[in-house]
Amino acid sequence: MEKDPTCGMEVDPATAQKSKYKEKTYYFCCPTCKEVFDKEPEKYVKEESGGSSCCGG
Numbered sequence: 001m002e003k004d005p006t007c008g009m010e011v012d013p014a015t016a017q018k019s020k021y022k023e024k025t026y027y028f029c030c031p032t033c034k035e036v037f038d039k040e041p042e043k044y045v046k047e048e049s050g051g052s053s054c055c056g057g
Helices: 031-039 041-047
Strands: 017-021 024-028
Touching: 017 031, 017 041, 024 031, 031 041
Parallel strands: none
Antiparallel strands: 017 024
16 A cells, blocks of 8 residues: 555555656545645655645545
């Protein structure tokens, strides 16, 4: 399992939305979290704790 950097939910890499940033792949629980990350990836890479709870997670 991987942690969605935007909301903190645990996600299965096999079925998750994905984005690559600075040679690392990040995994997301839903398209909304991926979109939020893609707009400001540096914000979430620095935090690494998530917490926006966009999906109730």
